[in-house]
Amino acid sequence: MPVVCVASPKGGVGKTTLTASIGVALHRIGWRVLAIDFDHQNALRLHFELPAEPVPGIADDMDGDPDWTERVIETPTGVYLLPFGDASAAGSMQAQAHVAQHPGWLRNRLEVFFGYPDLVIIIDMPPGPSVYGLELDALADLHVAALLADAPSLALLPKLRQGDYLLEVPAERPAAIGYVLNQVEPQRPLCRDVVALSQDMLGDDLYGMVHRDEAVAEAAACQLTVLDYAPDSVASRDIMAVAERVHLGLAPSWGEGRG
Ligand SMILES: Nc1ncnc2c1ncn2[C@@H]1O[C@H](COP(=O)(O)OP(=O)(O)OP(=O)(O)O)[C@@H](O)[C@H]1O
Numbered sequence: 001m002p003v004v005c006v007a008s009p010k011g012g013v014g015k016t017t018l019t020a021s022i023g024v025a026l027h028r029i030g031w032r033v034l035a036i037d038f039d040h041q042n043a044l045r046l047h048f049e050l051p052a053e054p055v056p057g058i059a060d061d062m063d064g065d066p067d068w069t070e071r072v073i074e075t076p077t078g079v080y081l082l083p084f085g086d087a088s089a090a091g092s093m094q095a096q097a098h099v100a101q102h103p104g105w106l107r108n109r110l111e112v113f114f115g116y117p118d119l120v121i122i123i124d125m126p127p128g129p130s131v132y133g134l135e136l137d138a139l140a141d142l143h144v145a146a147l148l149a150d151a152p153s154l155a156l157l158p159k160l161r162q163g164d165y166l167l168e169v170p171a172e173r174p175a176a177i178g179y180v181l182n183q184v185e186p187q188r189p190l191c192r193d194v195v196a197l198s199q200d201m202l203g204d205d206l207y208g209m210v211h212r213d214e215a216v217a218e219a220a221a222c223q224l225t226v227l228d229y230a231p232d233s234v235a236s237r238d239i240m241a242v243a244e245r246v247h248l249g250l251a252p253s254w255g256e257g258r259g
């Protein structure tokens with residue numbers, strides 16, 4: 001029962017887009033997939049063609065030790081979704097404080113899912129470090145690090161490679177980090193240079209690249225992932241390739257529970 005965290009030190013790089021679409025792709029590969037939103041924007045749900053009315057999510061009523069299985073939604077894609085919820089800014093701060101003050105609480109909430117064989121949990125992380133990361137980083141089997149193919153992202157790579165990214169990595173279970181360059185535009189010379197330098201620096205840890213593709217933005221406007229909106233688009237093929245790579249990394253834990 002692997003856990004994949006989609007994260008980035010940067011905002012707006014495609015974390016939510018990748019979480020939703022890699023989730024759908026992993027489902028097509030054969031995994032049962034639970035996508036969980038840990039970002040106050042509650043935007044993951046917007047990729048799954050769901051009704052607009054508010055539904056409770058992970059940030060609601062933390063004091064009541066809720067059973068998160070009751071908040072899981074089966075989406076039309078077949079991916080299960082646990083949304084962040086409609087917490088106000090104050091509610092979101094309270095949720096963070098609750099998690100900070102109760103070490104282990106988050107793990108206990110998630111434990112109910114750990115017994116399901118063939119279930120992969122894919123998590124949309126908020127940008128940058130977060131209190132949720134304190135526990136989720138330690139639970140993750142794989143981190144998908146989303147970056148843009150631009151100079152600021154490239155400048156961050158050495159720091160990321162030194163491990164200045166994950167907060168709590170248990171020495172006995174070091175998680176892999178797979179990098180994904182998003183919004184790649186090969187027609188731009190600077191972008192090509194960034195890609196080449198990233199390939200040199202990351203080698204096999206570069207899990208894939210996703211082209212900048214208008215179909216991705218159009219899909220989001222239709223509340224779909226690009227895999228459902230434009231299955232033959234360049235971005236869909238890119239995302240399937242990234243998901244295959246993620247699958248290969250996770251396949252050894254297929255069918256395993258977690259103690
Ligand atoms: N490959 C792509 N091609 C074109 N547009 C893209 C691509 N990937 C993401 N986008 C667009 O970029 C914007 C940001 O994407 P997204 O919301 O997934 O980023 P994020 O990292 O989750 O942002 P935040 O840090 O705010 O949570 C969205 O409008 C999305 O549709």
Ligand SMILES: [Mg+2]
Nearest residue numbers: 015016039043
């Ligand atoms: Mg996001």
